[in-house]
Amino acid sequence: xxxxxxxxxxxICKSGTSVKIECRSLDFQxxxxxxxxxxxxxxxxxxxxxxxxSKATYEQGVEKxxxxxxxxxxxxxxxxxxxxxxxxxxxYICSARTSVGNIQYFGAGTRLSVL
Amino acid sequence: QKEVxxxxxxxxxxxxxxxxxxxxxxxxxxxxxFWYRQYSGKSPELIMSIYSNGDKEDGRFTAQLNKASQYVxxxxxxxxxxxxxxxxxxxxxxxxSTLGRLYFGRGTQLTVWP
Numbered sequence: 552x553x554x555x556x557x558x559x560x561x562x563i564c565k566s567g568t569s570v571k572i573e574c575r576s577l578d579f580q581x582x583x584x585x586x587x588x589x590x591x592x593x594x595x596x597x598x599x600x601x602x603x604x605s606k607a608t609y610e611q612g613v614e615k616x617x618x619x620x621x622x623x624x625x626x627x628x629x630x631x632x633x634x635x636x637x638x639x640x641x642x643y644i645c646s647a648r649t650s651v652g653n654i655q656y657f658g659a660g661t662r663l664s665v666l
Numbered sequence: 667q668k669e670v671x672x673x674x675x676x677x678x679x680x681x682x683x684x685x686x687x688x689x690x691x692x693x694x695x696x697x698x699x700f701w702y703r704q705y706s707g708k709s710p711e712l713i714m715s716i717y718s719n720g721d722k723e724d725g726r727f728t729a730q731l732n733k734a735s736q737y738v739x740x741x742x743x744x745x746x747x748x749x750x751x752x753x754x755x756x757x758x759x760x761x762x763s764t765l766g767r768l769y770f771g772r773g774t775q776l777t778v779w780p
């Protein structure tokens with residue numbers, strides 16, 4: 552399968568700071584990437600669709616000014632959690648979609664802990 | 667509201683048995699269906715994709731789709747302890763577009779005991 556790299560895998564930060572998470576497709580070009588959030592024992596919740604060269608599309612209830620998404624190239628999307636608060640602590644996972652078969656391959660995830 | 671429902675389990679089967687995982691979805695326009703496996707603390711990994719009614723087999727895994735009943739299942743034959751994980755059903759709801767968004771069920775926790 553395709554390889555998606557996500558970095559960092561773990562981050563601890565103070566309340567009020569911003570955190571940037573990177574998602575890279577290593578062996579294929581991804582015009583579309585997705586960002587998910589997963590709380591303990593819950594399923595993946597889609598946050599937004601990241602489109603190369605255009606604005607991200609956010610799901611209902613997700614604050615676009617808080618979760619900034621940039622998809623500047625065909626292999627890289629970034630998610631910035633701005634002014635993070637303890638309730639933002641979660642497991643953030645990105646995926647990249649292949650053009651054939653509409654299959655999403657996931658990064659390893661980033662565990663964010665906001666103190 | 668797009669809903670994907672799974673029995674959260676836990677489902678427990680002995681080694682060598684068949685594990686049966688079920689999923690129903692509410693949106694009739696759904697076109698693509700996926701099963702992912704997620705180990706604790708890890709991200710999901712793709713097991714199977716299925717797009718048309720009927721069965722699709724890949725090794726020990728068989729996915730079954732019935733669009734009329736809005737039902738998709740996954741059978742795991744000759745279950746192994748290494749199959750113990752949470753299995754997530756995902757449904758693509760973006761018909762006729764290239765968005766390809768997936769909505770996930772809450773997952774079924776499977777335990778295969780030796």
